[in-house]
Amino acid sequence: MGAAAVANFTGHDYPKRQADLLGVPHSWMVPLGSLLAAGSAGLLAGLAAPLLGTLAAGGLVLYFLGALGAHLRVGDRHFGPWAAFFSLAAAALAVNLARTL
Incomplete structure (x- = not known):
C-alpha cells in the first residue's frame, strides 16, 4: 500500500x-495517494x-x-492488480478482526 501511495505522489x-482509463x-x-498512505501507516500502527x-x-x-x-463504471475488466491489492487489504482486515475477537 505504501508503494502504491508513493507511486501516486511521484506521478509514476x-x-x-x-x-x-477510469476518467479520474x-x-x-x-x-488518493494520501488515503493509501494513511491506510499503510494505520496498518503499521x-x-x-x-x-x-x-x-x-x-x-x-x-x-x-x-x-x-470505478473500473466497472468504465467497463474495464482487467482486475489483476486490483485483486492483488484488495486481497491484501481484505486479509489484513480478516487478521485484525480475528486477533481482536
Whole structure:
C-alpha cells in the first residue's frame, strides 16, 4: 500500500494511465495517494494499537471497493492488480478482526 501511495505522489506512469482509463482527474492522485498512505501507516500502527489496524484495514477495503466501482463504471475488466491489492487489504482486515475477537 505504501508503494502504491508513493507511486501516486511521484506521478509514476502506472497510476496516471489508470486514472486516464477510469476518467479520474490527475488532480486526484495526491488525495488518493494520501488515503493509501494513511491506510499503510494505520496498518503499521495497528501492530501496537490493534483497533487502529482494524480501522485502517477496513478503510483500505472500502477504498478498493470504490476502485472496483470505478473500473466497472468504465467497463474495464482487467482486475489483476486490483485483486492483488484488495486481497491484501481484505486479509489484513480478516487478521485484525480475528486477533481482536
